[in-house]
Amino acid sequence: MTKVVVACGSGVATSETVVGKVKSFLEDHKITGVEVEATDFKQLANVLKNYDVYVWLAKPTPEIMDICEQEGIYDVNGVNVLTGAMGGDEYLPLVNALYSLKNQ
C-alpha cells in the first residue's frame, strides 16, 4: 500500500479538499493500492516518515524537507491540485511519484 499525506495549516479545509480531489482522480484512473490522508502542519513532522508521498499546501519547513530527503519521500505541489487550473497536468508529479514508487 502506497501512502499519501496532504498537509495544510489546520487539516480541516484545503487539505481535506485536496484529499477528495486526489481520491477522485485515482478512482477515475482506476489506480488502486493508494491510501490518501489529511493532516495538519503541526502533526506533520511526527507522522511524515510513515508516508511515501507528501502533498504540500503550506511551504515545507527545512525540518520537513530534511525528513523527505532522509526517508526518500516524494513531495508534490498540492496548490495546483486544489486550483485544478492546469487542466489535469497538476496530477503529473503525483503520478510520477506513484510510478517511481511502484518500480522501486
Place this chain on the structure above:
Amino acid sequence: MSELSNLFDKELILFNVEGSTRQNIFEQVSKVLDSNGYTQSTFLDALNKREDEFPTGVVTANLPIALPHANPENVKRPFIAVVQTKNLITVQQMGIGDDEETKNFFFLGIVEETQDLQVKLLQRFMELMNDKEFVNKFKSAADKDSMYDLFMNNF
C-alpha cells in the same frame, strides 16, 4: 439549490470594502461576521495569525483570490463570506508564499460538525473558479441580490 447553498448569507456579501491592507480588510469583515453571530471574539486574531503562518492566496485560472479561514474553535456556525475590496490588496500565496494582488476574498467559517459539507463547498468552488463563464458573471455582479442568486444557481 443544494445543502451547500445554505452556507451562503446575503448579509455576508460585501462590495467595495475600503482599506489598503489585508489586516484592515480582515478587521472590517470580522465585525460583520461578529454582528451576525457567526464568530467568537477570538476570530480576528486567529484569522490574522493563521494567514501569517499559512497564507491562503490562490491564483486560479481566471481570477486571483484568497480563502482566509481560522481554526474551527473560533467559529460559532459555518459560513462563506463573499467580499470584494475597492483596492487591490496584497496577500501571500498558499504553499509558495509569493505575493499576490487581489480584490476577491472568500472567508470560510469552518466548524467540525459540518466539515464534510464545507469540503464539498470548497471543491465546487474551485471548480467554478476554472469556469470562465461563472467568473465573468462573478465579476459583473453589482449588488448583493445578483451575487447571491449567482451562487444559489451554482451550488
